[in-house]
């Protein structure tokens with residue numbers, strides 16, 4: 001089941017974990033940005049008859065996508081039997097419908113691009129709201145790693161009497177499973193978003209949990225406005241300063257500082273996107289999932305070497 005693992009810049013430590021778990025080699029990939037802004041990619045490890053695994057989290061995706069697609073094509077041209085993708089943060093999942101006439105449904109376009117370029121994908125908690133599963137939009141085999149058990153473990157290890165709080169209905173799926181594993185009560189707030197940074201949140205009856213430490217949990221922290229609005233309402237309701245836990249630490253612009261300034265007691269995230277707040281290590285689980293996928297799928301016929 002061994003292959004060759006390539007790390008796109010910033011993904012080296014997860015690539016090493018995957019290589020170790022799957023007894024694969026770390027491959028040499030040269031990337032370069034020309035002065036005119038175009039990208040260059042070169043595979044320097046022999047790939048004929050071998051499985052290639054590319055590790056690339058895709059926060060701030062637009063600049064990362066083309067080098068990744070070029071590298072995947074180069075691997076296929078070099079004779080790789082299959083090209084797999086490990087994308088701890090999978091972007092564009094939130095535009096899962098046409099909210100206004102004429103809008104691009106970017107989740108569909110993005111999924112089509114990756115599904116054409118790769119043979120399988122492993123990711124962590126993709127934002128599934130209107131899609132029931134990743135397979136509803138990606139046409140290649142997938143494995144999804146769930147952060148909930150390790151978040152629950154972190155809570156058990158660090159917080160004596162927690163109450164989990166989901167900032168909106170979409171977060172209930174994560175909050176409910178973390179609460180189950182952490183054996184803690186949970187509540188879910190109601191959110192209305194009227195713009196990128198304009199979010200209103202209403203608080204259900206949190207008073208009965210006032211002697212517990214609130215832990216806000218969401219899958220993505222991007223502008224942090226969802227969490228900031230929730231903190232404001234928790235504070236008004238007389239709750240202690242909440243701990244904020246996110247799976248994917250996107251933190252656009254000033255979001256991290258703004259979240260701390262808004263009164264978060266602590267901010268903790270999983271390491272799907274490298275960030276100062278990373279406190280929950282998902283690398284072993286991702287590596288195990290890749291190993292399981294390679295074992296399970298090793299009997300499937302390889303795709304044609306050339307693709308259009």
Ligand code: R5P
Nearest residue numbers: 170220221222223224225226
């Ligand atoms: C959306 O429903 C997600 O689950 C998050 O609540 C949202 O993406 C957070 O975004 P922001 O940090 O920009 O408020």
